[in-house]
Amino acid sequence: MKRAELLAPAGNLEKLKIALGYGADAVYGSTSTFSLRIRSGKEFDMDSYAEGIGYAHSLEKKVYSTINSFPFNSQLKLYENHIAKIAELKPDALIVSSPGVVKMASHIAPDIPIHLSTQANVMNALDAEVYYDMGVKRIIVAREISLKDCEAIKSHIPDLELEVFVHGSMCFAYSGRCLVSALQKGRVPNRGSCANDCRFPYEIYAHNPETNTTFRLEEESEIGTYIMNAKDMNMASHVDEILSSGVIDSLKIEGRTKSPYYAGVVTKAYRHAIDDYYKDDFDERRYQAELNTTQNRGFTDAYLTSRPFEKNDTQSHDFTIQNGTHQVAGLVSEDGKSWRCKDKSCKGDGVEIVLPVGAKVELVDNEIGSIDEIAGRYFLTLKKIISKSGKEFDCIHSGDLNDIILPTSLPSYAILRRGIDEALEKKGL
Numbered sequence: 001m002k003r004a005e006l007l008a009p010a011g012n013l014e015k016l017k018i019a020l021g022y023g024a025d026a027v028y029g030s031t032s033t034f035s036l037r038i039r040s041g042k043e044f045d046m047d048s049y050a051e052g053i054g055y056a057h058s059l060e061k062k063v064y065s066t067i068n069s070f071p072f073n074s075q076l077k078l079y080e081n082h083i084a085k086i087a088e089l090k091p092d093a094l095i096v097s098s099p100g101v102v103k104m105a106s107h108i109a110p111d112i113p114i115h116l117s118t119q120a121n122v123m124n125a126l127d128a129e130v131y132y133d134m135g136v137k138r139i140i141v142a143r144e145i146s147l148k149d150c151e152a153i154k155s156h157i158p159d160l161e162l163e164v165f166v167h168g169s170m171c172f173a174y175s176g177r178c179l180v181s182a183l184q185k186g187r188v189p190n191r192g193s194c195a196n197d198c199r200f201p202y203e204i205y206a207h208n209p210e211t212n213t214t215f216r217l218e219e220e221s222e223i224g225t226y227i228m229n230a231k232d233m234n235m236a237s238h239v240d241e242i243l244s245s246g247v248i249d250s251l252k253i254e255g256r257t258k259s260p261y262y263a264g265v266v267t268k269a270y271r272h273a274i275d276d277y278y279k280d281d282f283d284e285r286r287y288q289a290e291l292n293t294t295q296n297r298g299f300t301d302a303y304l305t306s307r308p309f310e311k312n313d314t315q316s317h318d319f320t321i322q323n324g325t326h327q328v329a330g331l332v333s334e335d336g337k338s339w340r341c342k343d344k345s346c347k348g349d350g351v352e353i354v355l356p357v358g359a360k361v362e363l364v365d366n367e368i369g370s371i372d373e374i375a376g377r378y379f380l381t382l383k384k385i386i387s388k389s390g391k392e393f394d395c396i397h398s399g400d401l402n403d404i405i406l407p408t409s410l411p412s413y414a415i416l417r418r419g420i421d422e423a424l425e426k427k428g429l
Contacts, residue, residue: 023271168254
């Protein structure tokens with residue numbers, strides 16, 4: 001049986017390594033040029049991106065390069081040059097949106113597979129066939145598509161790979177075809193510079209031009225004013241159904257601009273869900289418990305298993321973001337010998353250690369700290385907070401760039417976290 005791929009976001013080199021360490025089979029991302037995530041892409045230059053591709057290939061994993069914005073006439077030559085430069089790095093696929101860029105990429109880099117971005121809005125077998133005939137190997141289907149429609153496409157074109165989003169931010173517009181940000185900020189969403197204007201609260205007014213009178217419309221109690229704010233997609237409870245269909249080749253997590261914690265924990269949750277399905281040990285409660293530790297806008301299972309007109313819970317009207325059940329306290333360095341603070345931590349604090357997939361921890365107790373195992377989880381108690389330069393702290397705060405010594409080496413990019421109630425209490429909230 002061919003196993004479905006887990007595809008995770010790589011907003012920069014660190015997050016690329018974290019996603020792979022926490023269980024991704026492949027990652028996607030690129031430099032900012034002609035990518036739909038300009039802000040994220042700026043964290044990659046050609047050198048660091050080449051390093052990331054080399055690192056992934058050393059693990060026998062894949063990198064898909066995003067060149068998925070829509071070109072103006074004045075940029076066509078620039079697109080050609082960029083595709084040629086990216087092709088030299090030998091990524092495992094190019095993700096593109098425009099039919100013209102599909103043709104261009106096929107000519108410039110004929111040996112690199114082309115994946116069609118979700119921005120192309122493929123919803124049916126007829127459109128899929130058009131792109132397949134153009135040489136597209138995989139289609140990242142529109143977020144509004146149903147699993148039954150995916151089955152119809154696969155039945156019509158068995159050799160075409162299908163990729164679906166299973167987790168991350170949702171857009172209130174149809175597959176991201178939105179102009180609100182362009183109207184209000186001059187930042188064009190489909191050029192990669194969306195300002196996320198849909199996440200803001202809005203007030204609604206009625207204006208009478210004859211009397212030049214304006215009335216503010218009062219919101220219904222407890223409904224709120226985040227009228228365009230979509231909840232986040234969370235399909236973890238449906239991974240078994242998705243994989244049982246036999247037509248999905250890749251499960252994709254959104255979030256190149258999200259935190260290293262998100263990259264690790266969300267990837268690990270879906271890694272376990274996929275592996276448990278193939279072991280006939282699927283239990284959605286395990287994965288949801290971890291996903292609930294992340295910040296989110298509320299969760300929805302979106303449209304893959306339900307038609308849009310059947311859903312009435314996809315908008316979060318009363319808040320734009322909420323805390324998860326946990327707060328990141330620190331991130332372990334790549335060499336595993338130290339950590340950097342992400343949330344106020346003091347001598348005597350205890351934090352949970354979140355490990356990459358398959359990683360082990362040594363239980364220790366020394367003057368720096370102790371590591372204990374409780375009910376299958378690992379916890380670090382901070383007896384001393386000492387930097388590599390020898391500076392000692394009673395407490396250390398978020399954003400401090402001192403590398404803090406660990407009582408023993410931990411796996412690369414292990415995560416330190418605490419419960420949200422404890423974190424808020426430390427902040428005096």
